[in-house]
Amino acid sequence: MNIQNQFEQEVFIESTERRFSEQNLNPELSVHIFSLLSGEEEFQPHNFLFYSLREVFEYLQLSHDYYLNTCIPQLENTLVQLIEKTCINHRSTQMYFLLLNNYKNELIDHIEKEERVLFTYVQSKLEDRQVSDVDMYAINYFLNSHNDNVVLEIDQLKADMLKQNTALSNEFSFEIMFRQLEFLQRDLAIHALIEDHVFIPMVLEQM
Numbered sequence: 051m052n053i054q055n056q057f058e059q060e061v062f063i064e065s066t067e068r069r070f071s072e073q074n075l076n077p078e079l080s081v082h083i084f085s086l087l088s089g090e091e092e093f094q095p096h097n098f099l100f101y102s103l104r105e106v107f108e109y110l111q112l113s114h115d116y117y118l119n120t121c122i123p124q125l126e127n128t129l130v131q132l133i134e135k136t137c138i139n140h141r142s143t144q145m146y147f148l149l150l151n152n153y154k155n156e157l158i159d160h161i162e163k164e165e166r167v168l169f170t171y172v173q174s175k176l177e178d179r180q181v182s183d184v185d186m187y188a189i190n191y192f193l194n195s196h197n198d199n200v201v202l203e204i205d206q207l208k209a210d211m212l213k214q215n216t217a218l219s220n221e222f223s224f225e226i227m228f229r230q231l232e233f234l235q236r237d238l239a240i241h242a243l244i245e246d247h248v249f250i251p252m253v254l255e256q257m
C-alpha cells in the first residue's frame with residue numbers, strides 16, 4: 051500500500067469509527083460492520099444470525115441517513131466546486147457531470163423507495179400494527195423486484211473524464227470527488243449485502 055492509500059485508509063478508518071461511536075447502534079454490530087468496511091473481515095450472512103431484526107433495521111436506517119444527509123451533500127458540494135472552477139465550457143465534462151447527477155438521483159430514489167415500502171412495513175411489524183392490503187401488495191412487489199444495482203464504474207469513469215479533459219488532473223476537487231465516490235460505494239456495497247442477504251431473509255421469515 052503506498053503512502054497516499056495508507057493515509058486515505060487511516061482517514062477512512064478514523065471517520066468510520068467516529069461515525070459509529072456517534073450512532074446508537076448495538077456496539078457488537080458496529081464493530082462487525084466496521085471490520086467489513088475496513089476489509090478486515092469477509093461478509094458471511096451466518097455471522098449476522100445473532101442480531102435481531104430491529105438491530106439490523108437500525109443499522110440500515112442509520113446508514114440511509116448517512117448517505118442522504120452526509121455523503122450525498124458532500125459529493126454535491128465537491129461537484130459544484132469542480133464545475134465552477136474548470137468545466138463550464140467543456141462539453142464532454144458537462145456530459146459526465148450529468149451522468150454523475152443521474153447516479154446521485156437514482157441512489158436517492160432507491161433509498162426513498164426502500165424507506166417508503168420496506169421500512170414502513172418492518173416498522174409496522176415491530177410495533178405490532180396491522181399491515182393494510184395495499185402495503186402488503188407493495189411489500190410483495192418490492193421484495194420481488196428489489197435489486198441493488200445502483201453502481202458506478204468509478205475507475206473507468208475517472209479514466210474517461212481525464213482522457214477527454216486533461217486539465218482535470220490539476221484539480222484537487224476532482225481527486226476529492228473520486229475519493230468520496232469510492233468511500234460511498236464501498237459503504238453501499240456492504241449495506242446492500244446486509245440488506246439482501248440478512249435483512250430481507252429476516253423479513254421474509256417473519257411474514
Ligand SMILES: [Fe+2]
Nearest residue numbers: 161164241245
Ligand atoms: Fe438500503
Ligand SMILES: [Fe+2]
Nearest residue numbers: 164197198245
Ligand atoms: Fe437496496
